[in-house]
Amino acid sequence: MKLIQVKRETIQENRFAPKMGRLNxxxxxxxxxxxxxxxxxxHKYRETYYGEVKDCEECVLAK
Known part of the structure; x- marks a missing residue:
């Protein structure tokens, strides 16, 4: 068993983007x-509606 591991987890979240408004x-x-x-x-990143991968620093949680 390893002491230190790196795990990846995907969750559906509500986000707010200035150009698109609220998005899931x-x-x-x-x-x-x-x-x-x-x-x-x-690190955290999101998949857009068009399938692009973007950093989550660009959008703000629930406005």
């Missing part, structure tokens, strides 16, 4: 874990 997007979190306990979120 698949958000993928890349997290580092120590013995199965999440330590830190390394």
């Amino acid at each position: 997007a698949k958000v993928t979190y890349v997290k580092s874990q120590f013995l199965g306990i999440t330590i830190k979120t390394l």
Whole structure:
């Protein structure tokens, strides 16, 4: 068993983009874990309506 692991998890979330308004997007979190306990979120990105992958820094949670 490894002590430190990197896990990827996809969740449906409501997001707000200034140009499109509210949208329901698949958000993928890349997290580092120590013995199965999440330590830190390394990166999060979302898939757009058109299939593009974008960083989540561009949109704001629930406005």
